Amino acid sequence: MKKKVQVIVKNNNFKKEHKGKVISVFRGYAFNYLIPNGIVSLATKNQIKHYQMFSEIAKKEKEANSIATGKIKTRVEQIPKITIYKKIGDNKLMFGSVKEKNIINWIYKYSNIKFEKKQIQINNIDNANISLVKIQIKQNIVVTVKLCIIPYNT
Incomplete structure (x- = not known):
């Protein structure tokens, strides 16, 4: 049995990690505290793909905003x-x-x-x-x- 498990951060305020980042934590810490409190979720292939898709969308929106701001300026x-x-x-x-x-x-x-x-x-x-x-x-x-x-x- 593995001591650490891969999880995806759901909140930006957890240990200064960004939302959607995959991190390794101890099993007990993950299953007893982080997952029940909604701070992280288990990292499956589909979950990782889901968060990557949303991060790409956010990056494109930020880029479009900066271009629009530049035009206004x-x-x-x-x-x-x-x-x-x-x-x-x-x-x-x-x-x-x-x-x-x-x-x-x-x-x-x-x-x-x-x-x-x-x-x-x-x-x-x-x-x-x-x-x-x-x-x-x-x-x-x-x-x-x-x-x-x-x-x-x-």
């Missing part, structure tokens, strides 16, 4: 500046301030890319000037675009 980098027109009064004060919604609408109108409010980082802008807007495409991918606010009178 290049399209946003091609924007030279964002120009927003704001009404000013007699004292040269702007009515309202520029918010994330204004920037999101401008980007959607001219480049057909939808962003969420939390992806746009701007300072409080309440006067006509030039400033920078940070657009967070993914967690570690940030693009900076120039924001020009042009005042107009009616």
Whole structure:
């Protein structure tokens, strides 16, 4: 009788092993603790093939996501500046301030890319000037675009 048995990890948090990895553990540990608690399952040919198939699908999805993110990043980098027109009064004060919604609408109108409010980082802008807007495409991918606010009178 073998002392160790081959098992497939079901959870990512077991001994820093990735889901679907085949490891060897002692029989007693496997049958008394790991399998009843749903942490691992016995490694059969079909189970191994099943987990490999899902890992390949996940890898392809991740690759497709990175390609799509790259395309969005290049399209946003091609924007030279964002120009927003704001009404000013007699004292040269702007009515309202520029918010994330204004920037999101401008980007959607001219480049057909939808962003969420939390992806746009701007300072409080309440006067006509030039400033920078940070657009967070993914967690570690940030693009900076120039924001020009042009005042107009009616």
